[in-house]
Amino acid sequence: MGFMKARVYVSMKPTVLDPQGQTIRSALAGLGHTSIAAVRQGKYFEITLEPGTDRGKAGAEIDQIARDVLANPVIEEYRVEFVE
Amino acid sequence: MGFMKARVYVSMKPTVLDPQGQTIRSALAGLGHTSIAAVRQGKYFEITLEPGTDRGKAGAEIDQIARDVLANPVIEEYRVEFVE
Numbered sequence: 001m002g003f004m005k006a007r008v009y010v011s012m013k014p015t016v017l018d019p020q021g022q023t024i025r026s027a028l029a030g031l032g033h034t035s036i037a038a039v040r041q042g043k044y045f046e047i048t049l050e051p052g053t054d055r056g057k058a059g060a061e062i063d064q065i066a067r068d069v070l071a072n073p074v075i076e077e078y079r080v081e082f083v084e
Numbered sequence: 085m086g087f088m089k090a091r092v093y094v095s096m097k098p099t100v101l102d103p104q105g106q107t108i109r110s111a112l113a114g115l116g117h118t119s120i121a122a123v124r125q126g127k128y129f130e131i132t133l134e135p136g137t138d139r140g141k142a143g144a145e146i147d148q149i150a151r152d153v154l155a156n157p158v159i160e161e162y163r164v165e166f167v168e
Contacts, residue, residue: 003121009128024129024153033149035137037087042128044093045108048121058119065117069108 002084004049006062009079010071011042045070055082086168088133090146093163094155095126129154139166 012018021040028036047065049058062080071078096102105124112120131149133142146164155162 011128011130021129028149028153031153033145035134035142035145036131036149037134038132040130042130044095044126044128045105046095046124046126048123050119050121053119061117061119065112065120069112069115 003051004053004055004058005083006047006049006058007081007083008045008047008062008066008070009042009081010045010066010076011040011078013075013077016075043070058082087135088137088139088142089167090131090133090142091165091167092129092131092146092150092154093126093165094129094150094160095124095162097159097161100159127154142166 018040021038024041025036025039028039047062059080059082066078066080067073102124105122108125109120109123112123131146143164143166150162150164151157
């Protein structure tokens with residue numbers, strides 16, 4: 001049996017300023033990449049679950065982990081996706 | 085016409101140790117999340133292209149940006165995905 005994996009993507013809410021992304025955008029413009037309108041940076045977590053973990057239980061658990069530990073829901077939003 | 089967006093995911097190569105991910109895994113175990121076998125952390129960039137940018141040209145440009153600016157190919161790998 002293969003390992004079940006979940007991917008959690010955390011990014012700033014669209015209304016929150018992202019100075020890291022703005023800095024990358026300026027640097028890219030300086031390098032001649034003028035077709036880039038905006039860059040926003042986020043975090044990405046790949047979580048491997050123990051073999052035999054129930055898919056439904058895992059979904060609820062990963063969602064709780066994303067909300068409570070990986071993201072700050074005041075300024076960030078997250079997206080969970082299961083692979084395998 | 086809508087804006088074309090690309091997402092770039094950067095993560096450590098599987099052979100490279102990821103101390104950030106290991107720390108998160110230990111913290112989760114301490115919180116009672118014992119079904120988590122491993123965590124690896126990466127970066128995520130959402131890049132918005134100027135309207136009218138050619139899709140083929142954009143693909144090559146984003147790939148070059150990922151390789152040269154966003155990722156360190158010695159220890160990291162990346163994945164590009166277009167949306168919209």
